[in-house]
Amino acid sequence: MSGSDWNVLVPIEVLEGESVPETVIELLSTLPVVLLGYHVLPEQTPPGQARMQFEDQAQAKLDDLVAAFDSADGTAETRLVFTHDEDQTVERVADETGCEAILHPNPSSRIERLLLPVGADADLDRIAGFVASVVGDRDIELTLYYVAETDADVPSGEAVVEEATGLLRERGVAADAITGDVTVSGAPVRAIATAAADHDAVVMGESEPSLGSVLFGDPSEQVADRSLGPVIVVRNERDADASAPAE
Amino acid sequence: MGGTPAEGGVSPEEPANRDGETPVLEQPTTADEATVTEEGTELERTIGLTGGIAIGVGTMIGAGIFVFPGIAAGQAGPAAAGSFAIGAVVALLVALPASELATAMPRSGGGYYFISRGMGSLFGAVVGLSLWFGLVFASAFYLVGFGFYAEAVLARLGVSLGGFDIVVPLALLFGVFLTVLNVTGTENAAKLQNGVVAVLLAIIVGFLSFGGLSALGLIGDPEPVSEPFLSKGAFPVLTTAALVFTSYLGFAQVATVAGEIKQPGRNLPLAMVGSVLIVGVLYVATIFVAVSAFGSDRLAAFGETAMVSVAESFLGPVGAFAILVGGLLATVSSANASILSTSRAIYAVSKDALLPRVASRINLRYGTPHVALGLAGGPIIVLILLGEVEVLAEVASFLHLVMYGLLCVALIALRRDEPEWYDPEFRTPGYPVVPVLGALASFALIGFMQLASQLIGLVVMALSAGWYLYYARDVKLKGVL
Known part of the structure; x- marks a missing residue:
C-alpha cells in the first residue's frame, strides 16, 4: 500500500445541518476525499419522494463543502444518497469508492x-x-x-x-x-x-x-x-x- | 424540481398537467443495492427478501384466515376451500407476469408504473387512481375486521357497552390512530412488522397442526363433521372466490415498494410468488380444518370471528386467546401495510403529474409524506362508516383485479414489440398462456361479484378517467422511464 492512494470517506447527514469543520478539512487536505451527503428517511417515505423535494438543497450544500476543500488545497468528490439505512449506505459507498478510512466529523479547534x-x-x-x-x-x-x-x-x-x-x-x-x-x-x-x-x-x-x-x-x-x-x-x-x- | 423545465410558462405542446407540472423522471441505471438517477443522486435499496415476503404475507394474512372463513363457508360450504384455491391460482397467474414487469421496471408504484409505461397514460391514470381507492377500500375492510376482533376481545373480558354496536367506532378509532402514527412515527416499524408476521405464522401453523390432526379424527373431541363437499352447489364456489380474492391482494403491494428492494431481479419474483404460495396453502388448510370442526352452517353463524370458536373447540380458552391475539395483530398489520401502500400509490401518480405534486410533499418535521397519508386515511374513515365487510372487500378486489388484468395485457403488449429498454431479469414461464389466462381469469372473477360492488368499482374507474381527461390529458407516459 503506497502512501498516495488512501481515500477517506466523509459521511455527513447533509440536511440535518451537519458539516465538516475547517480544521478537519485542513487535516484531510493531503488525501483524496469522498464527501457522502446522505439523508435518512422513515420507512413511510420512499427515497425517490424525498429526492424530488430535497435534491437541489442537498446538492447545493455539498457543492459548498467541495468549494471549502478546494480552497484548502484538498480534493473532494461528492455522492448524494437518500436512504432508510445509514449504516448500509456508508458501508456500500465506502466499498464502491475504495475508501480505506471513514471520518466521524466532530468539530475541533485545531489539529496539532x-x-x-x-x-x-x-x-x-x-x-x-x-x-x-x-x-x-x-x-x-x-x-x-x-x-x-x-x-x-x-x-x-x-x-x-x-x-x-x-x-x-x-x-x-x-x-x-x-x-x-x-x-x-x-x-x-x-x-x-x-x-x-x-x-x-x-x-x-x-x-x-x-x-x-x-x-x-x-x-x-x-x-x-x-x-x-x-x-x-x-x-x-x-x-x-x-x-x-x-x- | 430537477427535470421540470415547464414549471413556469406552459406551452400547450408540453406534456404538462393543469398546474404546469411534468413527470419527474429518474432515468436510472438500476443496480442491486441502489438506484442511481441521471443526476447522480442515489436511492438506497434497503428491503431484503425477508422484508419483501413479510410485506406480502403481512398484508394478505389478516383477511383470509381471520375474517373470511365463516362468511365463505356460509356461502360455499366445505367447497370454500376450493374458492380459496381458485383465488390462489388466479393470484399466481398474475404474480408471474407482475414479477417479470417488476424486474424490468423495479420502481415505486408497482402495477400502476408497469401499465402506464406499457400501455400509456390513460390506462395508467385509471389504474393508478383506482389503485389508490382500491387500497383505501382494502384498508377499510381490514379495519372493520379489526373492529370485530376488538369487540370479541372486549366481550370476553366482560366489558359491557350497553348493547351498542362498537365494531365501527373501534375501527374508526384505529383508522385514525394508524394514520396519525404513520405521519408522526419515525421508529423503525419494519422490524416490528417482520416480528408480527413471524408470530402470526407460528400461531397459524400451531393451530393448523392441532386442528388438522383433529379433523382427520386422530385426536380430540369434537368428532369431525362430515358434509358433502359441494353442499351449496358449484356456482357459489365462484362467487365466493370473487369475494375472498381480497385475501390475495398483498403480493402486488410488494411491487409498490419495488424501488426499495435489494437485488430486485432475484428478490421481487421470490417475494411475490413466495408470499402467494405461503398464504394460499395456509388459507386452504384453514378452511378445511374449520369446516370439519363445525360444519359450514354453524361456522357461518359465528360470522367474522368464527375462527375464535373453532380454536376454542380444539384447545379451549388458550386456543381462543391465541386466535384473538392473532386476529388483532393480523388485521392491524394488513391495514397498516395497505395504508403505507396507498401513500406510495399516491406518490407514484403525483410524481408523474397525474395528481398535483403537492400530494407527495414531505413533512419537514417528521420526514413523512403527510399529504399522501392524509389522502389515504381520510377516505378510509368515510368507508369504515359504511361498515359493509363484503362490499368493501369486493370493491377492493374489483379495483385490484382490473389492474391485474391490465398488467397481463401490458406484459403481452411489451413482449410483442419489445422496446430497447425492456430487459427483465425474470421471464414469465409459459408465455403467452400464463398472462392470457391471468387476464381472462382476473376479468372473469369480476363477473361473479355482487352488482353493488361492480357498480361502485365502475364509478371509481370512470371518475379516474374523467379526472385524467380534465387534469392531465397532455401527460405522456408510455415508454417514459
Whole structure:
C-alpha cells in the first residue's frame, strides 16, 4: 500500500445541518476525499419522494463543502444518497469508492495532536500507512495509545507501541513527533475517550462486530460521542470481490 | 424540481398537467443495492427478501384466515376451500407476469408504473387512481375486521357497552390512530412488522397442526363433521372466490415498494410468488380444518370471528386467546401495510403529474409524506362508516383485479414489440398462456361479484378517467422511464 492512494470517506447527514469543520478539512487536505451527503428517511417515505423535494438543497450544500476543500488545497468528490439505512449506505459507498478510512466529523479547534489507539489485534501496518500519508510533512504530534487490561499485559502493550513507532518512522514520520503511552484500564473505550480529550483528533482501526458494539454502537462511534472530537476509522482490508464495484 | 423545465410558462405542446407540472423522471441505471438517477443522486435499496415476503404475507394474512372463513363457508360450504384455491391460482397467474414487469421496471408504484409505461397514460391514470381507492377500500375492510376482533376481545373480558354496536367506532378509532402514527412515527416499524408476521405464522401453523390432526379424527373431541363437499352447489364456489380474492391482494403491494428492494431481479419474483404460495396453502388448510370442526352452517353463524370458536373447540380458552391475539395483530398489520401502500400509490401518480405534486410533499418535521397519508386515511374513515365487510372487500378486489388484468395485457403488449429498454431479469414461464389466462381469469372473477360492488368499482374507474381527461390529458407516459 503506497502512501498516495488512501481515500477517506466523509459521511455527513447533509440536511440535518451537519458539516465538516475547517480544521478537519485542513487535516484531510493531503488525501483524496469522498464527501457522502446522505439523508435518512422513515420507512413511510420512499427515497425517490424525498429526492424530488430535497435534491437541489442537498446538492447545493455539498457543492459548498467541495468549494471549502478546494480552497484548502484538498480534493473532494461528492455522492448524494437518500436512504432508510445509514449504516448500509456508508458501508456500500465506502466499498464502491475504495475508501480505506471513514471520518466521524466532530468539530475541533485545531489539529496539532493526533491520538492513535492501537490494540493487540490492530492492523498496525495499515494504520501507520494511513497516518503517515495524512500527516505528510506537516508538524503534527502523534500519541500511540495502548490500553492494557492488567499490569501483566503492559509489556506486550509496550511491544505493540514500539512496533507501531518503527512502522511510522519507516514511512518518514519524525521520531520526536511520536510518543508512546501504555495505560492500565478495564474500560478501554472510556480510557480512549478520556485520552482523546487531550488531543485534537483520533485515528483508530476498525473493530470486529461484537455484542458490545451491537448494544452500544461501534467503539469508534462511542469514542466520537464521548470525546466530542473528530474520529477517523481505518477500515480493515476488504476481500477483493467484496470491494468490486457493483455492475 | 430537477427535470421540470415547464414549471413556469406552459406551452400547450408540453406534456404538462393543469398546474404546469411534468413527470419527474429518474432515468436510472438500476443496480442491486441502489438506484442511481441521471443526476447522480442515489436511492438506497434497503428491503431484503425477508422484508419483501413479510410485506406480502403481512398484508394478505389478516383477511383470509381471520375474517373470511365463516362468511365463505356460509356461502360455499366445505367447497370454500376450493374458492380459496381458485383465488390462489388466479393470484399466481398474475404474480408471474407482475414479477417479470417488476424486474424490468423495479420502481415505486408497482402495477400502476408497469401499465402506464406499457400501455400509456390513460390506462395508467385509471389504474393508478383506482389503485389508490382500491387500497383505501382494502384498508377499510381490514379495519372493520379489526373492529370485530376488538369487540370479541372486549366481550370476553366482560366489558359491557350497553348493547351498542362498537365494531365501527373501534375501527374508526384505529383508522385514525394508524394514520396519525404513520405521519408522526419515525421508529423503525419494519422490524416490528417482520416480528408480527413471524408470530402470526407460528400461531397459524400451531393451530393448523392441532386442528388438522383433529379433523382427520386422530385426536380430540369434537368428532369431525362430515358434509358433502359441494353442499351449496358449484356456482357459489365462484362467487365466493370473487369475494375472498381480497385475501390475495398483498403480493402486488410488494411491487409498490419495488424501488426499495435489494437485488430486485432475484428478490421481487421470490417475494411475490413466495408470499402467494405461503398464504394460499395456509388459507386452504384453514378452511378445511374449520369446516370439519363445525360444519359450514354453524361456522357461518359465528360470522367474522368464527375462527375464535373453532380454536376454542380444539384447545379451549388458550386456543381462543391465541386466535384473538392473532386476529388483532393480523388485521392491524394488513391495514397498516395497505395504508403505507396507498401513500406510495399516491406518490407514484403525483410524481408523474397525474395528481398535483403537492400530494407527495414531505413533512419537514417528521420526514413523512403527510399529504399522501392524509389522502389515504381520510377516505378510509368515510368507508369504515359504511361498515359493509363484503362490499368493501369486493370493491377492493374489483379495483385490484382490473389492474391485474391490465398488467397481463401490458406484459403481452411489451413482449410483442419489445422496446430497447425492456430487459427483465425474470421471464414469465409459459408465455403467452400464463398472462392470457391471468387476464381472462382476473376479468372473469369480476363477473361473479355482487352488482353493488361492480357498480361502485365502475364509478371509481370512470371518475379516474374523467379526472385524467380534465387534469392531465397532455401527460405522456408510455415508454417514459
